[in-house]
Amino acid sequence: MPERHQSIDAQLRLLAPGKVSEDDKLVEYDALLVDRFLDILQDLHGPHLREFVQECYELSAEYENDRDEARLGELGSKLTSLPPGDSIVVASSFSHMLNLANLAEEVQIAHRRRIKLKRGDFADEASAPTESDIEETLKRLVSQLGKSREEVFDALKSQTVDLVFTAHPTQSVRRSLLQKHGRIRNCLRQLYAKDITADDKQELDEALQREIQAAFRTDEIRRTPPTPQDEMRAGLSYFHETIWKGVPKFLRRIDTALKQRLRLRESYITTLNVCQAYTLKRIRDPSFQVSPQPPLSKEFTDESQPAELVQLNEQSEYAPGLEDTLILTMKGIAAGMQNTG
Secondary structure (H helix, E strand, O other): OOOOOOOHHHHHHHHOOOOOOOOOOHHHHHHHHHHHHHHHHHHHHOHHHHHHHHHHHHHHHHHHHHOOHHHHHHHHHHHHOOOHHHHHHHHHHHHHHHHHHHHHHHHHHHHHHHHHHHHOOOOOHHHOOOOOOHHHHHHHHHHOOOOOHHHHHHHHHOOOOOOOOOOOOOOOOOHHHHHHHHHHHHHHHHHOOOOOOHHHHHHHHHHHHHHHHHHHOOOOOOOOOOOHHHHHHHHHHHHHHHHHHHHHHHHHHHHHHHHHHOOEOOOOOOHHHHHHHHHHHHHHOOOOOOOOOOOOOHHHHHOOOOOOOOEOOOOOOOOOOHHHHHHHHHHHHHHHHHOOO
16 A cells, blocks of 8 residues: 555645646645645544544545555445444535535636736636636637627627526525635635735634634534525525625626727717716816817717717727726716615
C-alpha cells in the first residue's frame, strides 16, 4: 500500500482536471474549506472520526487517479465496517464536503471573471468551469454568428422574466442552509482579496469556521411537513433574492456588457440626456466647446418620441470628456427612477 499523502491539498490536486489553467484557484479554495471542515469534525466527533473521513477521502482520490479496483474494495470495506451512528456522521460529512466543493467552484468562477477583465481578453470556453459570460456571448453573436448590434439589442429588449409556481417545489436545499452557504461564499471571496490585512484575515477565517460549523449542524432534510406559513416564507424569499436582487444585478451586467463590447447604451440614454450632460459639462467648464453628434436642436428634444438607441463608435461620437459626464447623468436618472413611487 503506498504511503498516504499528509496534505488534503495534495489529494485535491489529484482530482483536479487536466485543463486547469494558471489562474485557477479552485484547488486552493477547496483545500481551505476541507481543512477547516475536518478541524470542525474533529472538535465535534473526535480525532478518530476525522482520521476515518480523511482516509476515505484519500482512497477516493487515489481511485479517481489510477482506477485501481483494490482502492475501491478497500474503501467499500471501511464504509461497511462502520456502526450505524458513525455511518450517519460520515455520510453527512461527505455530503457537506461536496457542498463546500460547489461553493469553492462558484468563487473560482467569479475569480476567473475578474482575472479576464484585468487582462482584457477572453478565455476559451472549453477551459471555463461553466458556460461563457455575457460579454463573451455578445462577442460571439456579432463576430461568429454575424448578428448586427441592432439585432442583438432588439432581442434583449424583447426578453421577459416570468414567475412559475409549482404545486411541488423542486428546491431541495433548505432556505436556512442556502443562507449559510452564501455567507461561506462571501467569507472565502474576501479572504483572498489582495488588500486584506492580517487582522481582517483572522476575523474572516474565524467567521468562515463558524459558518461551516453552522451549516454542518443544520439538518439538510426537513423532518416535518412544511406549514402554509413556511411555504409562504419560502415563496417570498424567491422574490427577495431573485426579483429584488438577482434580476437588477443581471440587468446592470447586461448594460455594462452592451457598452463595453458592442458600444451600445441602454434605451433611456436619449438625445435629451446627452443635452443635459453637455449643459452640465459647460457649467463645470465654461471653456468646453464641442458640437455634439447628432446635433441637438430644441425641436428635436421637444418631440415626444420613444427613447432611441444611441450608438457610440470606437472614436466616440461625443467629444472626449462628455461621455463620462453622460454616464454620471445616466446614473442620476436611474437613481431618480428608483426613488419614485
